[in-house]
Amino acid sequence: MxxxxxxxxxxxxxxxxxxxxxxxxxxxxxxxxxxxxxxxxxxxxxxxxxxxxxxxxxxxxxxxxxxxxxxxxxxxxxxxxxxxxxxxxxxxxxxxxxxxxxxxxxxxxNDVNACAEAELLFGLGKKYHNFAWMTVSTGVGGAVVCDGKLIRGAHGYAGEFGHLKVEYDNPANCPCGENGCLEAQGSGTAISRYIKEASDRKKFSTTEEVVSGVQCAELARNGEQTALEIYRKAGEYLGRGISYYVNILDPEAIIIGGGVAAAFDIVKSEIRNAIGRYTFSPMKDVIVTTTPLGYEAALMGAIAIVIAEESEDK
Amino acid sequence: MxxxxxxxxxxxxxxxxxxxxxxxxxxxxxxxxxxxxxxxxxxxxxxxxxxxxxxxxxxxxxxxxxxxxxxxxxxxxxxxxxxxxxxxxxxxxxxxxxxxxxxxxxxxxNDVNACAEAELLFGLGKKYHNFAWMTVSTGVGGAVVCDGKLIRGAHGYAGEFGHLKVEYDNPANCPCGENGCLEAQGSGTAISRYIKEASDRKKFSTTEEVVSGVQCAELARNGEQTALEIYRKAGEYLGRGISYYVNILDPEAIIIGGGVAAAFDIVKSEIRNAIGRYTFSPMKDVIVTTTPLGYEAALMGAIAIVIAEESEDK
CATH class of the missing domain: 3.30.420.40 (ATPase, nucleotide binding domain)
Incomplete structure (x- = not known):
């Protein structure tokens, strides 16, 4: 079939x-x-x-x-x-x-919930039964999986990681109307803003104008200090949000998808540092990784939700 | 039987x-x-x-x-x-x-998980299927209920609300070895510390020495400004921690037990203010209430876990 x-x-x-x-x-x-x-x-x-x-x-x-x-x-x-x-x-x-x-x-x-269903069926869900699926791209979205099941919450809003407050004292405005949200501090959009600010202030030690996340990630890989600092900042904020999740739900893994996953090699160490500082000690070793489903996670999700519903029907 | x-x-x-x-x-x-x-x-x-x-x-x-x-x-x-x-x-x-x-x-x-099982069976669980049980007393502990079931996490640590980071810029030390944890900023112990600090600095507008939470709560009820400020601070931190939970899990309710529940009338408005600032807007109306089970929540929990296991066996 x-x-x-x-x-x-x-x-x-x-x-x-x-x-x-x-x-x-x-x-x-x-x-x-x-x-x-x-x-x-x-x-x-x-x-x-x-x-x-x-x-x-x-x-x-x-x-x-x-x-x-x-x-x-x-x-x-x-x-x-x-x-x-x-x-x-x-x-x-x-x-x-x-x-x-x-x-x-x-x-x-919802597309992010579908990604989590895809992960359960075709990805790391074979290994982990308790995990967060985090999409970090223009915004930050997510899905919650506990005991092998997607958790939707009382009104279907579970997984609003983008609006976790990660900065109280010098918060940036968020499109949601509040400020200091993870989406405003650690998303792809936030990284673009940090790049523009640094570029306007001629902070990059390069003759070329830095305009994209891809360029900035490449500079960071080559050890350029301003680029590294930008990803350090994003990683710190992502780590703060992840720590909230870990302290509340004790997952085996945090699985990251979306555009920023392509820069995971640069943000990973700062995410781990933040988890080390902000997570209750027996859970500091939580696995943080990118999805093996890559760019097609959501498409695989559209397949997975049909199969998941079939097994629920039985 | x-x-x-x-x-x-x-x-x-x-x-x-x-x-x-x-x-x-x-x-x-x-x-x-x-x-x-x-x-x-x-x-x-x-x-x-x-x-x-x-x-x-x-x-x-x-x-x-x-x-x-x-x-x-x-x-x-x-x-x-x-x-x-x-x-x-x-x-x-x-x-x-x-x-x-x-x-x-x-x-x-675990005693806090048992309180959540008691709530499910004998308390507000008849009405709410997605809630946090939060014990705020010497420390801060908790339990997570989703879709009418207790969530334990990958290693049984789910519900470590006490170590959610709620203060980054002026954090107090926590017994866990880190700092800025909810337990260090919003627990009964934290309130006692705020009282002692204010008392040492002669901040209370009363001739009596203020030493206990009960005394301080009574002063706050009578409008004494320093006492109100202490509960305002605790309420802000509790609201921060609650907001993390709400953004991640979209519960119907947050149910508070433990000694600080006795001062809920004083902290409630500040908890609500914090939820208003830090929670994604469709979820700002989450119910925050004290447990109807009162002092015997844990004892009722010891009964509830036997009944819950029986229904799992069937």
Whole structure:
């Protein structure tokens, strides 16, 4: 049997045809059309139908379709409640796709929760049953896994690591309206801000203008002091947020995905230093690592949520 | 059928005979003999046997005995791994009591986890399925409940709220060896330290010497500014720690027990202010309340862990 996977992000979407082992047979990436959610869903349906036609498959050979959505999702009802970046509200994704695809099992999930489900099924979840999944990119998001199960919280908001307060005395403003949040201090956006500040003040010991995180990471790898200091600062803040999680939930591992994972070699030692200072001693050895699923963690998540729901049904 | 409950704390012990509804028939409190754990267990057994004799009961009428222990417990093996205050290590409590009592079901648990089990069964757990249980007294301890289940973590350390870092820039030393921990900034011990500092510097606008938390709380209730400032500070730190929990786990409620709960009327508003500043906005309305189980939360917990294990067995 086959599984469909729609990984709809704030900027890009991937539609894929896969099987229950996570093997991907067809895959297509295209920009997310944020002007109209329904016409974007129509595009996904059209591409998926092309895959079925190409492989000579019918919809009754599809176990289900997993749909990642870039916002707050009512999983049971299959409704996208709110996607701030895309500007979508109250979209009945499940109902709409059930009709359009003529497939009954449509599983909708927040994209970060889906990453955690992918980790459980295809990644480090085989080894760890208690972990945090942390996406560090433009923002900071996350998911909580305890005893092998995703924890959603009372209203589905569990895993809001981006708004953990990590700086009280000299806090930066956060888009949430507060300040000192991990998202404002340790995200990719924060790193970009530190780079711009340092660049404006001519702090880098290089003739080239430093504008990107990739450039700054490369400088740090070559030992450039200002670049190192920027990643040191981000690592300290990430370590503070991680320590809160560890003291509360005693996980085996913290698994990091998202763009900043590419600079993990530079931030890792400072994250460990911070954990050493801020975590109750028997838990200081918690594993901090990047996801082995890489760039496709979310797409694998869209597959995983269908399989996870099947095993819950049984 | 009946249940035995041994609530062994660092300073006092309560032995009780109860039923599955939590009704207590016999109860005796006495100091914990920390010099010898086994002779203390013998005392508990002797008192419990007296209860049985008095009520004309035999051990086969006892479903099980719940034992709270003041430290780190291997629940499955029924071993007290470490109780720092009492100085006990690696005590095979379950084996020992099985032989002495001739009762097979002996359930051992850390005392704070037991409080959370009591809350689930006899208290606010009927209403809330996602909550933190926080003991704020000499130290700060806690337990994590998600989807109606106690979360223990990878090594049984989940709920170490006392070592959440809540002060980075002017941190006080914590007995754990680090500094700025919630236990060092917002516990009953921290409040006593603030009182002593203020008293030494003649800050209180009263002719009497202020030495106790009870005195200070009374002054605060009467509007004395230094006393209010002390509770304001403790409330701010407790609110910081609570906010970390809320952002990570999205609970319905935070339930507070322990000595400082008696001053909850004074700290509550500052806890709420801190939650307002440090919690992601959709979760700012989390309920913060004291336990309805009061002083006997832990004893009720010793009963609850037996019932919880029975329902797990089924």
């Amino acid at each position: 086959y599984i469909g996977a729609f990984d709809i992000g704030g900027t890009k979407t991937i539609v894929a045809l896969a099987d229950e082992m996570g093997k991907i047979y067809e895959k297509k990436q295209f920009p997310t059309n944020t002007t109209n959610c329904f016409s974007h869903l129509d595009d996904c349906v059209r591409i998926f139908s092309e895959f079925l036609k190409k492989r000579d498959l019918t919809t009754d050979q599809i176990n289900g379709v997993g749909v990642n959505l870039p916002g707050i999702v009512d999983r049971k009802k299959g409704i996208l409640l709110k996607a701030v970046y895309a500007g979508w509200h109250e979209i009945p994704v499940k109902d709409y796709l059930q009709k359009k695809l003529q497939i009954s099992k449509i599983v909708c999930e | 009946y249940i035995g409950a041994f609530d062994i704390g660092g300073t006092k012990t309560i032995v009780a005979l109860a039923d599955e509804m939590g009704k207590i028939y016999e109860k005796k409190q006495f100091p914990t003999n920390t010099t010898n754990c086994f002779s203390h267990l013998d005392d508990c057994v002797r008192i419990f046997s007296e209860f049985l004799k008095k009520r004309d009961l035999t051990t086969d009428q006892i479903n099980g005995v719940g034992v709270n222990l003041p430290g780190i417990v291997d629940r499955k093996k029924g071993i007290l791994l470490k109780a720092v205050y009492a100085g006990w290590h690696e005590i095979p409590v379950k084996d020992y009591l099985q032989k002495k009592l001739q009762i097979s079901k002996i359930v051992c648990e």
